[in-house]
Amino acid sequence: MKIISVVGARPNFMKISPFIKAVNNHNTQHSINHILVHTGQHYDDSMSKAFFEELEIPEADVNLKIGSGTHAEQVGQTMIAFEKVLKAEKPDWVVVVGDVNATLACSVTAKKEWIKVCHIEAGLRSHDLTMPEEINRLVTDRISDLLLAPDNLSVENLRSEGVPESKIRFVGNIMIDTLEANRVKAEKIEIVDIIKRNNIDSRLMMQDAGKSPANSFEPERDDFAVITLHRPSNVDSMEVLGPIVNFLTDEVAEDLLLLWPIHPRTKKMLAGFGLSEKIAQHKNIILLEPLGYLDMLRLNMGARLILTDSGGLQEECTVLGTPCLTLRRNTERPVTLRDHGGASVLVGNNIGVIREEYRKALSRRRTPVRPELWDGNTAERCLKAILEYGQ
Ligand code: UD1
Secondary structure, eight states, X not given: OEEEEEEOSHHHHHHHHHHHHHHHHHTTTSOOEEEEEEOOSSOSTTTTHHHHHHTTOOOOSEEOOOOSOOHHHHHHHHHHHHHHHHHHHOOSEEEEETTSHHHHHHHHHHHHTTOEEEEETTTOOOOOTTSHHHHXXXXXXXXXXXXXXXXXXXXXXXXXXXXXXXXXEEOOOHHHHHHHHHHHHHHTSOHHHHHHHHBTTHHHHHHHHTOOHHHXXXXXXXXXXXXXXXXXXXXXXXXXXXXXXXXXXXXXXXXXXXXXXXXXXXXXXHHHTTOHHHHHTOTTEEEEOOOOHHHHHHHHHHOSEEEEOOHHHHHHHHHHTOOEEEOSSOOSOGGGBGGGTOSEEEOTTOHHHHHHHHHHHHTOOOOOOOOTTOSSOHHHHHHHHHHHHOO
């Protein structure tokens, strides 16, 4: 059997790593011909290469080097380049993960070449078509042959859309395989070292603002919060990003040390809106480069709370029990919400709501929860489903 797996952007890497390990385990006795294709949507070392190294993902066999662009540019160029790979390699299966542009582009291209498509993380729905990821999820699930769902709510979504039972498998959350495989390693990292290694332009910030955050931080005593933001709906307009930054500087960072690993999109936007200075000068906010997997996991394990618009972090917070404020109006991962027993609460980008939930979260204790089959063995079930389906 020949399988091509596809990755394109940061959130894909922690999903493909366990799958490739499962293929390699299987190959000690059998032989699957596996090819890894990286579309190149994320290309900075901190957004891509660092994850390959830490998560022991073998170098991609093919890199399409698509890079940044509009959605149409990214999807169109990926399709043109991926079609050539498919024609040359003629795989039995294309495995796509998640909901990024690579997921959409490669599933559509494969299906038009009559190649079977397996979608890992199928059935998530935000029901919000203003999210590009929702379009990617809907299209990918509509054409996939095998839909591997992370939770029962996703299975229900697929059923209600009329997907035949024969295509759906409930396998659990593959990202939690990566979390479980790396928990012990992450625990050993000192938080102060994460800050020292990743502090953005620390010398400049210290001179300008007269602070030395990495030296003054004592993790045993100090509480810290973490924020990550990257969604266009939060960072692309001053009307939304400005009040969020004010809330962080004037309120959160007055209570707690705030660690902020910055996504490239957000970094550009903060600079463009003239907001970087205010953040850099606050003695209790530390801006960090985009973090590697282990560093982020370590912060999540120690944080008093996390504010985020990332889907993956919502899931990791649920398993680790970290109180999580999700700065979105909706989520495709309702299983992570407190209403469903998870650790996260939707707060949108209304400061009044964020403030209220922030106050509540401060007094909340860390309560780990494990949704069904988020047990670290999902990748094996994914591969089993493909093998049972056959060539
Ligand atoms: C993409 C995914 C999103 C995912 C996110 C995680 C889609 C539609 N979106 O959004 O679902 O949550 O990845 O990061 O696929 N840039 C760099 N270096 C890089 C990559 C990007 O500087 O290595 C900058 C570029 O200016 C680029 C911008 O970040 O234009 C946005 O990157 P892009 O790949 O378009 O989308 P993300 O916002 O990262």
